[in-house]
Amino acid sequence: MTSPPVVPVTLAEIARLAGVGRAAVSNWRRRHDTFPPQIGGTATSPHFSLTDIEKWLRDNGKLGKTTSREWLWPRFAALGDRNETGLAIATVGRLLARGVSGGASDGAGAGPVRDAVELGQREGSYDILMFLLRRWLDTHVRQITTTPEPLADLMADLALRTCGPFVGEHPEDPLRVLDPACGAGHLLAAAAKAVPATLNRPAALLGCDRDPVLTALTDARLALLPGPETPGPAPVPVIAPGDSVRADPLIGAQADIVLCNPPANERDWGYEDLAADTRWVYGTPPRTEPELAWVQHCLARLRPGGSAVLLLPPTVAARKAGRRIRRSLLRTGALRAVVALPPGSAAPHSLSLHLWVLRRPAPGESPQGPGAFLFVDAAARFPRSTSRDSGPEGGELGTFIRSVVGTARGGVVAGGAHEPATEDSGATAWAAAVPVIDLLDDDVDLTPGRHVAPASGHVGPRLADSWSEVGELLDGLRTESACLAALELTRGTEDQPSATVGELARAEALALRSGRLPAEAAVPEPGHARVPLLTISDLLLDESPSGWVDPDDAVVVEPRDVVVVGVSREFSAWVHEGPPMAVGPQIHVLRVDPDMLDPWFLAGSLKSPANARHAGTHASSSSRIDVRRLQVRRIALSEQRRYCDAFRHLAAFEGLAERLRIVAKRMGRDLGDELAAGCLVHGE
Structure with a gap:
């Protein structure tokens, strides 16, 4: 009888299993001679046997109150490479969706799959699948790009807000949603929630991806989604492996909404083979513009009146090679808005990515599109210094963008006669409805920062907050400077060890x-x-x-x-x-x-x-x-602590001064813009 394979775990995984911090595990390892020995890894990231760790934690009363699912992941991670582990997780989802117990085979993954299915049947099928999927995506974050769930929710909501009235005999018919580069299914899962909640209609989900492991995971994930509360049952999702641009496995499919986070900066996207493709209605994409090929592919898959929201790099809005296609998208009204997101909203996190909102004109709409184009500079509204608090995960960014697009929907985004956005909500201080004719210059630069200037009336409250912060910083500086000024200094002794x-x-x-x-x-x-x-x-x-x-x-x-x-x-x-x-x-x-x-x-x-x-x-x-x-x-610990308080006050003083410098720099920009715009009140 062969012994079960050794499952390695790291210090971070042991901490999760025990429900403690990583530092506590390091202390156990240093202080307890009975702590299991290292079986692999490196000096900075050692590996230990899961079986030995479980026994040691149990024997020493340190198991904690962790959930059973925490013990699943190390066994899946030990199965082998990325694909084998991913397919095992997809098998778990498929078996849970069918209500089948046990593993799919007698291979190395049968045991973990069986245990995961049994746990899912006890604790919730979708929750267990998503736990394993998130851990898998965390492990392979370098190879797989995902759309963060809050951003996916925002994109689905924007698509629903900007689509037109759909033609159909039965309003309760499913709304068709397509993601031609679906990855792990984040955008389709968001649409599956948003469509029933917004329109009281089920969503028919279509997706494909060139990675068959991702399509298997997406298929399993969508099969386990909680059913919507709508008049009719939702159709079975159709998820197929394949390259949408080169050889679309869903060719001929038409959708009411397209959501997409396409691969970026790919030079080998099929330029030579697709030069005469019928999808290039707005111009043949240059070799260096793969994102514009995806834009036109998404438009080609839309039904009349349908909308698409794509997440794109900021360079797509300004590169010279793409200006002819951008000009055509503007003239025909296919491109309706560009939203600049704060850095950190999605990978790559150093960039301010853009959301492109597109529409295929419905019957009766003007082929020239609306009279104005909407720019939203959410990156200026939520600078990087505060993006962790106000980004998609905090909800404030999503609320801001929804407010702006909702205000402008009547004319700028959804089509029809142009109705300039109002400023009653205050959100449009970082948005601008620009006449399309003004954008058709030599550059056709659609970067929101070039066209949006905060309204002067909205700088005042921010300046008031800044002045309040300056007062608090000055109070702190006075306190710390008094402590430092009271220090008595003497000449140090020579040759101190x-x-x-x-x-x-x-x-x-x-x-x-x-x-x-x-x-x-x-x-x-x-x-x-x-x-x-x-x-x-x-x-x-x-x-x-x-x-x-x-x-x-x-x-x-x-x-x-x-x-x-x-x-x-x-x-x-x-x-x-x-x-x-x-x-x-x-x-x-x-x-x-x-x-x-x-x-x-x-x-x-x-x-x-x-x-x-x-x-x-x-x-x-x-x-x-x-x-x-x-x-x-080299001084005694008691003498070190005598210096400790002085160093603390000095660090606090420097920190306050640095913060004051940052606030002053921000205020200088705001106040300088106001003065240059002639906003100073004239005296009598």
Whole structure:
């Protein structure tokens, strides 16, 4: 009888299984001689046997109150490569949809599949499938691009808001929704919820993708979606593998709504083979414009009066090679609006992606389309510094965009006589209805930032908030400056003994780890265990963390760790006091032994400019700091703590001053625009 295969688990997975933080697992490993030995992995990401870990947790009373599903994923992850694991998850969904117990075969995946099906029958079929699917997508985030669920909901809602009256004998007939690059089915799942809720009609879902594993997962996911409360049953989804642009497996299918997040920047999309394709009504897409091929493919699959919403890179709105097709889309009224999203809304997270809203004219509509084109600059309304709080996951961004498009629907987006958007809601301060004729210049640049300027009446409240924040910052600066001014300084003694960070690491007074770039960052979705990622670029641009990453694939900073930036231009050191955070290259993490070092004393000593000059590799502002050469005075722990309070006040003073600089810069832009526009009240 063969023994079951060894299932490896990481420290992050053990923490999830035990219901504790990763630091707690590291402490168990260090303090308990009975902790299971490492069976693989690396020094920074060791692997352990799932069976041994389960026994140790049980024997030591540390199992916690985790759900049974947490124990499923390591067994699926151990099945093999991406495709094998993905197909096993699809099998789980297919069996649950059919109400069948047991595995589909006697292979390596039969056991995990059987256990997942049994758990799904007890705890909810769709919930278990989505748990496994999200973990799989997290693991392979570099290879698979997904549309975050809140953004998918927004796209489905926009398509419904901008479509015209559909021609049909029976209003209760299903609304046909197509995603020609469906991936893992996020957009189709969003439409399956939005259509019944908005129109009280079921949705007929059509989708395809060139990856057969993704189509299998989408098919299983949609089969398990809760049924809509509509007059009739929803048709069975039709999901087929295939390349929509090159050889559409759903050729001839016509949809009322098309939602799509197409592959971006693909040069080998079939340009040579499709030069005379009948879909290119608005012009043959150049080789460098694959996204415009997808735009025209989506329009070709729309019924008259139907609408499409696509998520596209911002360069599609401005590249010279595509200006002829953009001009044709505008003239015919096929393209109705462009919405600029805040960076971080979807991958790639460094870009302000655009939503393109398109419509195929219905019978009786003017072939020239509306008289004006709608631009929405949500990226300006929600700058990156606040995108984590006001992005799609927070709901405020979605509410803003829905409000703007809903206000403009009568003329700009949905067709008919032009009716300029009103400003009663305040949302249209970051939107503009621009006459189409004004856009048909040599560039045909459809970037919202070029055409939208915030209305002056909406800058006043923001300035009032800024002045209030300035007052609070000045109060804080006065308090901290009083504490620092009261410090009595004396001349230091010569030749004080010191130690480098490298020497302290060898003495185990601290542990040194250097940041790295993990898998591609992503916006977190419900059920995802992710932490924000901070990079050197974020620090240079005064931006918030670049995105969200799997903590098991990153160097994570815990509270009371010391963070050191190893670049001369941004050299700094501070004690991390917030929630766990991942760091990128040239950012280092020092975790001190509290019995030997005080973190505040260490951070304050390391960030000395003289220390940076000593440890720098050369004199330029872009040089790196050799963190191991940074020095700290050798003094007793009690003496370190005497310096600790002074370093705390100094760090608080610098933080307040930096925040004041950022607020002042923002206010300078707002106030400068108002003064330049002649908004100063004239005296009598």
